[in-house]
Amino acid sequence: MPSTNAEETNLVLAAEDFEPEEFKKLHRFSANDERVIAKLIAHGPVLLQGSRGSGKSALMREAADRLPVSKADAPALGVYISLRHMPLLRSAGDVYQRILCELLIDRVYRVLDGKLTFDATPTLTSVQGGLTDLARALKKRVVLMFDDAAHIGREASLADFFDVFRTLSSSVVSCKATIYPGVTNFGNRFDVYNDATVVDVVRDEDQPGFSKLFADVVVARFPDLSEKPFAADLRLEEFAGFVGKAVLGNMRSFIFACNNIAATEERSIGLPVLGKCFLEMTTNFYWPLIDEVKPKLGKYVPVVDPAKQIAETLLAECGRLQNTSAIVHRDIVTRLAKAFEILEYVGFISRRESSKAMKSGGRGSRYAINLCMLLESVTGTRLTSELYQKWKASRDEPIQIHSKGVLLADVAMPELAENTEPEILNDSIETIRKSPAYPYGLGDRMIERLHGANIHTIRDLYGAPEAQLDDIPYVGEVRVKQLKNIVAQAIWL
């Protein structure tokens, strides 16, 4: 069994929640990741695009960590700033700009750690001037890495964010930001392809170094697991590569899967352990995940039901034929675009090819299907040796869903209301009770204590000052931090 420390470490899922030393110790990067990190360090505006848990934040943190103020020969000063800040979610226009500038000023102060002065008031012009002066004093560029700027369920303030992004970008200030595929609204004044370079964070099993990266992660984060004996037909790199492929290259899901496998009481890791893990991931992670994400989606909440309908259809059809990918006609993809994007976002599917010829004529996008979920739809729900070999090779022609066929024909897109705030904020704190959707959620006693302290909704909990939480009986410094992490995971995508 993994040690308690390792267990605790592996409960931290978001890169931004790691302490610096732990982050360095536990994160690994592939050759392709290094290319992305270089783009984040280099001059010029970059938008880092990827689904939830794809590793965007880890790449940004790593890039910023390589550019500390103390490193004289670094080409720039890196400032990582997480915009997981509730007032930003609820503001627009000048107010949004002021709050963002305040956060930025505070972050720059912290990064400089008293080694240099930074003079700015919370207005865009002042921050712009302050950063230019700072770059001049440093004799190098300043790289601003805005993480969590895009919130899928809140579009109004994103136009404001991208105004700031564009205004601050200059010959000595390089701005970088994370965005979500398809669903980030940039506003009218930001031309995404002309004003920035978009970099996709994609981990595709066909990329060189895919299996090695996941094997390195197992060694770093699950040393006990990496030393466990593997069954005859598995080696560490094969095991890691196959699990990585099953979760469509999503790092956060991979950690969940490894947590599950590390808890096995079997003496060796073989296909039965993997199969059990996949089925448990489906029941306890993936289906609850879409329910967890739903209330955060703002105006896209009604799209979740059609998205589930699409997922069920794809899984049933691919499961019936034991096939790992599907080509969906582009008319269907266009009609149901937001639903497909949500499924990609939660890691049920991943678009590998935009356009492939279909046998019946026309063209469609090829999606790889999550193998954990697919196993549940395969007759017998067992990961047999034959099935493992078949899925590992993925040589079968993808299944094809035609525009004039019956599959997905009955899925309809709902009307969307504008400017809807994420529902989750008004939900009661019972929503984040420990459950499959919130495996690290609140216990019953904690919920009682929070109610006793007049904290009833997610909004109340997120907005509560640390001192107020610290005053609650049996809640100390560590627990306050945990509470903040739990509620942040509930609000932010």
Place this chain on the structure above:
Amino acid sequence: MHPLTTMVVGDVGKGAIGEISAHLAATLDRILDKTLELKKAGDPSDLALFGPFLGRATIEMSLIAITARFDPFRILAIRKSQLAPTFDVTERNPVAFSWVNDVLGEGKPKDWDQKPSLKDIQRAILCKHFNDVFWEEAFTILLDSVPVSRGANWMTALKRIDPEGFTFFMRTTANRVYAELSKGIHTEFVIPAAAQYDPVTVGDLLSRAWELAAALGITTCYSPVVRSLLASDPLECYEQAQEEID
């Protein structure tokens, strides 16, 4: 030939166009070799001074070479003008290859249903008309031909582009990289260029220049209107080129 040269120049043929291809191949080979030497040496001052020039030259030479394959008339016309006795290096050559006329095209090109006349049809390599006539078909064939496990990281990104959006994507990418490289060449900087053209930035720009040239080069190789490579596999060249620059 360097694998990137092979993809963009193609096989060197005979006659006047063969002479042009041979010249372009030799020049591009030299530029690519120098780029790799510069990267390997890693001297920050040299990278800031020469990196942007080599990156921009890579893009320019590649686009000229690809134009020569799709539209030899254009490049042969430049050759004729340069061979003419009136050609004067001190004067601007009105038929010289230019970024605006030969790469981007002018203004808003007429759609086909607007009944464009011959003079309305643009022949800039990354304009709408070139897309409709050549690129979309070539890129579609490429997408249907490349096996799933081939092409490494650059292909993973390329496969996520729609054939209809290929030229637009290449055009905006080319414009951005070209502009960023150009600023590093112009000598109007009165502040040290190394602050903006540090080794990581120059390395990234060079890599983007190669990736762009390779994307256009490999797509050209799949066009049915361009002669296929006789002795080389374009996919292998594509993989080798990214291995070298990354």
